[in-house]
Amino acid sequence: MKIKVDMQKCQHYGQCVFEAPDIFKLNDQDKLEYTAEADESQRANVEAAADVCPMQAIFIES
Amino acid sequence: MNDAIVIVGASMGGLRVAESLRRFGYLGPIKIFGDEPHLPYNRPPLSKEVLADEVNHDAVAFAIRDSIGEIEWMLDCPITGIDTSAKTVTDKHGHKHNYSALVIATGLSAKELNRLPEGTAGVHVLRSLDHAINLRKELKPGAKVVIVGAGFIGCEVAATAQTLGCAVSVVGSGNVPLNRPLCEVFGAEVMRRQQEQGVKFFMNSGIADVAVGTEAGSPKVSAIKLVDGQQLDCDVVLFAIGSTPNTQWLASSGIDIVDGVHTNNSMQALDLSGKVVPDVYAIGDVARFTNPLFDGLARRVEHWNIPTETAKRAAKVIAAKFVSGEDFELALAEPFAPMPSFWSNQFEMQILGYGSPALATASKLIEGSLSEEFVFGYYRDDKLVGVAGIGMKNALLSYRMQMLQNQ
Numbered sequence: 001m002k003i004k005v006d007m008q009k010c011q012h013y014g015q016c017v018f019e020a021p022d023i024f025k026l027n028d029q030d031k032l033e034y035t036a037e038a039d040e041s042q043r044a045n046v047e048a049a050a051d052v053c054p055m056q057a058i059f060i061e062s
Numbered sequence: 063m064n065d066a067i068v069i070v071g072a073s074m075g076g077l078r079v080a081e082s083l084r085r086f087g088y089l090g091p092i093k094i095f096g097d098e099p100h101l102p103y104n105r106p107p108l109s110k111e112v113l114a115d116e117v118n119h120d121a122v123a124f125a126i127r128d129s130i131g132e133i134e135w136m137l138d139c140p141i142t143g144i145d146t147s148a149k150t151v152t153d154k155h156g157h158k159h160n161y162s163a164l165v166i167a168t169g170l171s172a173k174e175l176n177r178l179p180e181g182t183a184g185v186h187v188l189r190s191l192d193h194a195i196n197l198r199k200e201l202k203p204g205a206k207v208v209i210v211g212a213g214f215i216g217c218e219v220a221a222t223a224q225t226l227g228c229a230v231s232v233v234g235s236g237n238v239p240l241n242r243p244l245c246e247v248f249g250a251e252v253m254r255r256q257q258e259q260g261v262k263f264f265m266n267s268g269i270a271d272v273a274v275g276t277e278a279g280s281p282k283v284s285a286i287k288l289v290d291g292q293q294l295d296c297d298v299v300l301f302a303i304g305s306t307p308n309t310q311w312l313a314s315s316g317i318d319i320v321d322g323v324h325t326n327n328s329m330q331a332l333d334l335s336g337k338v339v340p341d342v343y344a345i346g347d348v349a350r351f352t353n354p355l356f357d358g359l360a361r362r363v364e365h366w367n368i369p370t371e372t373a374k375r376a377a378k379v380i381a382a383k384f385v386s387g388e389d390f391e392l393a394l395a396e397p398f399a400p401m402p403s404f405w406s407n408q409f410e411m412q413i414l415g416y417g418s419p420a421l422a423t424a425s426k427l428i429e430g431s432l433s434e435e436f437v438f439g440y441y442r443d444d445k446l447v448g449v450a451g452i453g454m455k456n457a458l459l460s461y462r463m464q465m466l467q468n469q
Contacts, residue, residue: 014458
C-alpha cells in the first residue's frame with residue numbers, strides 16, 4: 001500500500017505515531033517522518049492513524 | 063429486510079461508527095441522521111484555518127472510504143424523539159424509523175446568551191461550519207472583537223482574529239486563560255505569549271451587560287459591560303462559554319441524560335436505575351462513560367479523539383451482536399480505556415496534551431523551561447493522570463506511554 005502525508009497540512013502532533021509506530025515517527029526535531037510504502041498487513045494501523053490525524057493530512061493512495 | 067442500524071449524528075463520531083461497523087463485518091443497512099446539511103467535517107479547523115482563509119466544506123470534509131459501502135445519509139433531518147420499546151426514532155417530519163441498534167452521536171451545542179434581542183448582529187458562537195463562515199465575514203482588519211470565555215476555543219479564535227488584524231479582547235472568569243485544563247502557571251504563560259502578540263485579557267471578570275445599538279435599522283452589538291464597570295466597545299462578540307449535550311430529544315425516553323447520555327464502559331446507554339437500555343449506545347462528546355484509565359466514575363470527555371475511540375468501541379460491540387460467529391458477551395468484556403489526546407494552535411504555540419489534567423490535585427513543570435518549550439505533569443494522589451506542554455512532542459509521547467503502562 002502507498003501512503004502520503006500532506007506536509008503542508010501536517011502539524012507534527014504525532015497522533016499517527018501511536019496508531020502505526022512502524023510507519024510514522026517523530027524525529028529528534030519533533031518533525032514527522034514516515035515510510036511511504038508499507039506492507040498490506042499495516043492497512044488497519046495506517047487507517048487508524050489517518051483517522052486520528054488532527055489535520056486529516058494522511059492519505060492511503062492504494 | 064432487517065431493520066437498519068441507526069446513527070443519530072452525522073459528524074466525526076457517526077462516520078467512525080459506520081466505518082467501523084463495516085470493518086467488523088456488518089453488511090446490513092445503516093442510516094445516519096444529521097441536523098446540519100453537511101456531510102461529516104473536521105471541527106478543529108473552524109477556529110483557525112476556516113476563519114483565516116476563504117475555504118468551504120470541501121476543505122474540512124472527512125474523506126469517506128469506499129469500504130464504507132452503502133449508507134443512507136439523512137442530512138438536514140434532526141431526530142426529535144425515540145421510543146425504546148418499539149425501537150423507533152421520529153425525525154423532524156414526523157416519520158418513524160425502526161432501528162435494530164441505535165447510536166446516539168448528537169454531540170454538543172455551544173452555550174448562547176439568550177437575553178439579547180432576537181437577530182442581534184455581531185453576536186456569535188462557534189461550533190459548526192456555518193458558525194465559522196458567519197464569524198469569518200466579520201473578522202476584518204481593525205474590527206474590535208470581544209471573546210467571552212478563555213478556554214481553548216476562546217484562545218484559538220483570539221489568536222486567529224488578532225493575526226487577521228482585529229483588535230481582540232478576551233474576557234475570562236479565572237486568574238488566567240486555560241487554568242482549568244492546564245493549571246495556573248501554564249495558563250499564565252499562554253496569556254503572556256498572547257499578550258506579546260497584542261491580545262488584551264480581562265480576567266477575574268465577566269459580563270454584566272451587552273449594549274445593543276442599531277445599524278441600518280437592525281439591532282447590533284456595540285459594547286460589552288464588565289462586572290467591574292469597564293466597558294469594551296466592540297463590533298463582534300464571540301461567546302465561547304462552553305457547551306451543552308444535545309439530549310433534548312431523549313427527554314421522555316427513560317435514558318439517564320443528567321449530564322449527557324450515561325453509558326457503561328461498552329457505550330451501552332443506561333436508564334436512571336443504571337440498567338442497560340437494550341440496543342441503544344452513545345458515543346463522543348455526548349456520552350458520559352466510565353474509563354478505567356482513571357477510575358470508576360462516568361464522565362463526558364470533550365477531546366477530539368474521544369468520538370473516534372468510543373465509536374470504534376461501540377461498533378465492535380454492535381457488530382458482535384449482529385454478525386454471525388461473533389460473541390457479544392466476549393465483546394462487552396473486552397477492556398476499553400481510551401487515552402484522551404488534545405492540542406491547540408495559538409500563534410506560534412503548539413500546545414499538546416494527553417490524559418486528564420483536570421482530574422489532578424497537583425501539577426508541576428517536569429521538563430524544559432517555561433519561556434521556551436516545556437512539559438507539565440499532572441498528578442492525582444502521586445499518580446500521573448495527565449501531561450501537557452508546548453513543543454517537546456517526543457517527550458510528551460513517552461509520558462503518554464508511561465501513563466498507559468501505569469494504569
